[in-house]
Amino acid sequence: MVHFTAEEKVAVVSLWAKVNVELVGGEVLGRLLVVYPWTQRFFDSFGNLSSESAIMGNPKVKAHGKKVLSSFGNAVKHMDDLKDTFAELSELHCDKLHVDPENFKLLGNMISIVLATHFSKEFTPHMQAAWQKLTTAVANALAHKYH
Amino acid sequence: MSLTKAERTVILSMWDKISAQADAIGTEALERLFASYPQTKTYFPHLDLRPGSAHLRVHGAKVVAALGDAVKSIDNIAGALAKLSELHAYILRVDPVNFKLLSHCLLVTVASHFPADFTADAHTAWDKFLSIVSCVLTEKYR
Numbered sequence: 436m437v438h439f440t441a442e443e444k445v446a447v448v449s450l451w452a453k454v455n456v457e458l459v460g461g462e463v464l465g466r467l468l469v470v471y472p473w474t475q476r477f478f479d480s481f482g483n484l485s486s487e488s489a490i491m492g493n494p495k496v497k498a499h500g501k502k503v504l505s506s507f508g509n510a511v512k513h514m515d516d517l518k519d520t521f522a523e524l525s526e527l528h529c530d531k532l533h534v535d536p537e538n539f540k541l542l543g544n545m546i547s548i549v550l551a552t553h554f555s556k557e558f559t560p561h562m563q564a565a566w567q568k569l570t571t572a573v574a575n576a577l578a579h580k581y582h
Numbered sequence: 583m584s585l586t587k588a589e590r591t592v593i594l595s596m597w598d599k600i601s602a603q604a605d606a607i608g609t610e611a612l613e614r615l616f617a618s619y620p621q622t623k624t625y626f627p628h629l630d631l632r633p634g635s636a637h638l639r640v641h642g643a644k645v646v647a648a649l650g651d652a653v654k655s656i657d658n659i660a661g662a663l664a665k666l667s668e669l670h671a672y673i674l675r676v677d678p679v680n681f682k683l684l685s686h687c688l689l690v691t692v693a694s695h696f697p698a699d700f701t702a703d704a705h706t707a708w709d710k711f712l713s714i715v716s717c718v719l720t721e722k723y724r
Binding site for chain 1: 610613614616617618630633644670686687690691693695697700701702703705706709
């Protein structure tokens with residue numbers, strides 16, 4: 436089980452309080468679909484994904500991005516208990532959605548990058564390290580029920 | 583994988599801004615690498631890696647200078663980085679997985695310094711460029 440220091444928890448929680456989940460969520464998912472276009476295959480029903488502006492402006496992408504990042508909000512509240520917190524979502528991603536766990540790492544990296552664009556200098560190396568630890572732990576929790 | 587014309591233009595246009603802060607950006611990328619991925623310190627037993635150290639600044643500047651060489655010869659990155667490729671293959675033998683980690687930290691650094699420029703399309707261009715650089719640096723491994 437991942438152990439977060441008190442410092443890491445403070446770093447994550449304090450930054451999370453300032454995150455606009457709707458805005459950042461949309462950007463995170465949008466960037467995943469733009470930078471790694473093969474991930475678009477999971478979102479055939481989302482309509483127009485033909486260009487950067489189409490993707491970043493797509494209302495379904497924004498809505499789903501908000502859903503995904505809200506789930507991260509849950510992770511922030513349960514940093515000591517991620518495997519249980521994400522058990523159901525893990526089964527969903529394996530058994531129904533068939534998403535390769537590698538994509539969880541890609542999304543985690545997108546979160547770091549979008550946080551960097553929003554918070555600039557405030558997203559210090561230590562802040563990034565705490566967030567990378569969280570996104571990695573969430574990725575592992577989401578992959579935990581895979582078989 | 584190769585860069586489109588539009589992607590080359592993005593990289594060249596952003597490079598002026600990046601090279602104006604080359605030392606700071608190189609140093610910060612390395613600080614981010616060692617903070618998020620402490621296992622990467624294994625390759626630098628001979629350096630003082632504490633944030634703010636002169637060693638970090640010198641090495642960070644070196645890394646960005648090499649990227650600058652690749653940018654200046656963006657149509658022939660393999661040629662521009664041939665010597666570095668040999669260095670990494672025969673002497674440094676850096677595990678290939680680490681190039682992805684440093685590339686990510688470079689992207690985070692550029693994103694934090696130039697948020698307005700670092701659109702999703704620019705992000706794609708830089709991600710591809712760094713992937714190509716990483717490929718070149720590992721292509722002589724075996």
